Amino acid sequence: MKYFQVKHTLFLSLILLTLSSCGGGSGSSTSTGEEPIQDQISTSGFILTQIRERQIADDPIERIYEPRGIGGGGAMSGFSISPYSSLWFVGTDMGTLFRSVDRGVTWHGINHNETTYSSDLDSAAGVGFSADPEVVFHAPAGRTPVRSEDAGVHWTKISSFALASGEKIKYWRAHSYDANYMYAGTTSGLWQSRDNGLSWAKLSGVSGDSRGTYIDYHQTGHIIYHATANGIYKSVDQGSSFTRVHAPSAGLTIRAFTAGRDLDKITFAYIDNNGKGACSEVQPFASDWGVTSMNAHYDHCGYVWLGNEAMSFRQTTQQAGDHIKMAENNSKVIFVTGSTAWIRQYGTKVWRSTDSGATWNLKLNQINYDVTPFAAWGQDKMEYSAAALDIGWDDSGYESFDVHLRSPASVGGTGYYFLHSSKNGGDFWNAPFTKYADTGARAKAKKWKSTGLEVTSVYRFKFHPTNPQIGYAAMADMGGMVTEDGGKSFRISKVGYNSNYDYAFDPDDDRVVYAVSGSQHDFPMEWHANAANGDEGGVYKSTNRGLNWTRLTPTNGTFNRQFLSIGYDNGSNAIYAGLHGTGIARSLDGGATWSLFNTGLPGGVKIIPQIEVDPDNGGVYALLAGDAPTFSNSSSTGIYYLAPGAASWTLLRGTVTRPSGVTAGLWYYPTSFAVDFSSGSSRNTLYLTDYENNSNWLATGVWKSTDRGATWTRQLQYTHPLTVTLDQVDPSNVYVNGLHSVDGSWGNGGLYYSTNGGSTWGKNTIPPYQSNARSATIDPNDRSKLFYTFFGSAMLYGPRPQ
Template sequence: MTYGPAGSNTVYAGVNDRSTSLYRSTDGGSSWQAVSGQPTGQMPQHGVVSGDGSLYLSYSNDIGPNDATAGSVWKYTPSGGAWKNISPSQGSYGFSGLAVDPQKPSTVMVTTLDRWWPQDEVYRTTDGGTTWKALADKSQRDASAAPYIGTGIGHWMTAPAIDPFDSGHVLYGTGNGIWRSKDANASDSGGTSHWTAGARGLEETSLADAIAPPGGATVITSMGDQGGFRHDSLTEVPAGRLKNPLMSSSTDIDFAQSAPAVMVRVGTGGAQDGAYSTDGGSTWNGFTAEPVPSANSGHVALAADGFTIVWAEAGQAPYRSTDKGASWSKVSGLGTDAVVVADRSSANTFYALTNGTLHASTDGGATFTPRATSLPSGRLTAVPGIAGDLWIAGGGNGLLHSTDGGRTFTTLTTVKSASALGFGKAAPGANYQALYPIGTVNDVTGVFRSTDKGATWLRVNDDAHQWGAIGSLGIITGDPDTYGRLYIGTNGRSLQYGDLS
């Protein structure tokens, strides 16, 4: 949707209809008519009315961000009803992002959509679309503020913006963040424009897991799109993603509680779908074999001593390896997609909560047998350093606690609901891990901390810091070395952290 000149009551709206996709209202939206003579077969992505009254539109045959295979750019002159195709190029891709310089109504920028080869492009015209210049090869890019995005022009570019007070100041969004230039108009005279990463530390990613190993890296993540990062500092952007393999998405990560430099992660999109590290995540080695060669991703657990790996690939039953992923054997006693959790003290003990039954293994994950039944579904976690100490975040059933390896559970009366639970360094003078649930306490939903095993709770976020669907993701962990520090995974806002105020 875009608006006509000030005071005109004109509004344009694009709709998802390839036959009639553009409508206009001249009475502020009370009534609408299809704009005559409009292009068909595609749909408008963006539209901007320039200072001279012209309407510029980018079109694609799919709403995106993927699957666009055709597109065009048009200029519409409302005074005479004339349409003109001003597309800067043609091919099996669409056009999406569009911006008009408020100071110079004939200066327009557009972006391609899904032009995967050789790359997407940003075009710029200063004569209303009669001629265009491509900026990719006439720009220099500095990604030092976010090295992991590389120096390519980007993809999924749908939101360019030209500063109304500075024609050279331009920003546009990509699937990896934001590029920013202070001299984007240098190309108008044949020069080179310069671009920097304009959103340092911000990344539109969805977390899959986060671990905070004691005495090592501050936190290490697994996530969609970027795979994951090792964060040695919370105030500096990591130099690069976890690699060897460089996964496009990682679905789970774990470390050995008694040997925290040993880690495993799993996912998809790399040369291998799983890997291990023996130096705290600085370097990795891909598994040389997989449980089911046609599968990937899923959930992984690592024994407290780092010897046994249990991996349930998506859609598969769990398998175990005792040789760093060189060979695998199927686990007995668990079904498809069982999520296995390692005891954080006893190296041979693993657990799994499936269909209301707590299963346990005391032979290194080879066989699992039931220990407790009639339990709620939820997320099972094990307390660091204490054998057999388990918690279930049971959704509407609140928090359940076991101190006997899952044979019996006690429900906490102080918590009405809980979608996830994390652990962190004990408070000064306390001898039990600080508890951090996402849930509802005293009819207030939020993130809480308890330093007395759940007898009392303190909310540690507020209504202005809820970060979207954190409960559905259920990714939360305290810091083992810094009391009060907390990490929360989000669905689209990457990893958040907080310290005691």
């Protein structure tokens, strides 16, 4: 394989301007608590230096494969704004950390071989930024911290960061004027580095779950304020010792803490745990939501408290959920959000104060459940997206929320579908995960382009056989996407259930498309491989390129089931559809009537993940997977063929040659196949992939037959392959894609290809998504390019590896 090797550069400049100082105050405060409260001393001479952000250049490697899709539509967290450069980061529960070098205009996933993001969003932390803009920090799932010296392109494990068992990093905090100092708040304390994050030590004097850290820049040395549940602690010796300077009132705890200083004063702020008081307005809904939901709402709610230089605090009437944020150099602007645990989607609210908490204004209410019909925040104050307009605003709150540490004008937060950010302090919110590509007002069925923040799953991407501008992407959650410009822009086209799994076309009419749908996503991963007889679904038809769909299968118990595959023979007007458990449904009259057609297939569970129709003669090929979870039909799995006019399916499986050293069972769970349909072919060349799913270690992979299934030989050991794609113009080109662990803990996988019919294989390591590939589709408009589809990363478009 010829890898694309491009040396990237970063344009870096840092300018420190105009030193100034301001006077501090003096005073004391008393409060009940377990520990005595230190009397405050007068301080003055604080550094309020301005910092000019560095513009980070993009990495040329990131431009080789372009993201394609509609953007968003999945759970995101860890939204992080660099205060020292143009970098933004955000993660997704699908395992990818995304990077933007232009403040959210465009995004690129970080290569999975470098670092990933945690699917456990409760333990997922944002990215940390050093005052040296090239140096950034990350800790997937709060563990195994890593450090980058090239603005997030490459990452190295920080071996000196010896977290205790169960301890997790919650956030990072930099010293804005001395890159040597970095801090990390964890679930059990505060860590410090004095060499720009190369080595770390846990500070004594503070312990317990970190709730926020603030750095006060005194000219004689910085002061640290650190909050835990039981108080705010202060260090005047750069972390060598701490003294508690404020304790919350009896019975209360601190849930989140922040602060900001400017020429006028310093403001401290935190959220308490008095949820039943602060969120009492939800009590009328208790009978609708139940005790568990109500308690979760109260546990994630409290009042905002405000404090001054003397550490004298007062409770306000403002409620807050999980996040309270300020810029470190601004004492007036404070943001608070709701919580993902709040009922009625109240968690999508953001409030702002511009007068140090004296008054508050609601600056975002993503969806208002208190009006009928439900109403989204207006388009005069927020950008709409395909995920919102075509799917819905079902986003319960903010998994992450960040305010630019040096400028409260820049702010943003993520939820389960959306990232919304503002560059004017919350007066208007952008949707940086998508780009409108249509005319007129944003509305349903409009066209969109990707900015790179793709967090959806695309199972397959198919082009119409006679109009290569028309293509359909089968998706989880979103349902599906349609392109009418060869894959440059897309619109959402959801049949009706969670997932569109497959499409088939009428080659004589590019307006007609058939689709199968189901209510369960993510087949065949984990338990989704099991038979799904209880899940709803059906076969659908559209005569206007997916703008509207008509259900073809009945809604009775036989056919209201999840379907995984479909094929259409336009010569006989016959439709074949594969079910996720009961075999093959067939209609011989274009979908008017249906019956199960399993003659020749074994009894019991019959999962059919793929069906293909020979474009020349109408012969039908169908794949029978394993009857998970029993795996009792392994001798009968494989490709079945229905000859034109035949009354029974025939299994194209003779001898499956056991690979050397393999003792486990073979073909427990086939996932895909390919037939050489190229012009003039004999149809004797077949490929099949099977998926390790029954302790059959090292027994799975890519198989090939050149005698129409009489004998099969494994061409490549591959642990979890999902699709094999054959170039039907030049069948020597083969592409196999699937899942694997990039840390080497299990299996072989990734984006494999062969240019000699499977005799030898290369691996494309350039695309960032190395662990979650689903399929490959050669671009019929430019055969030098292809589309890769991914679980949780939508699609990438770029050069075919060779």
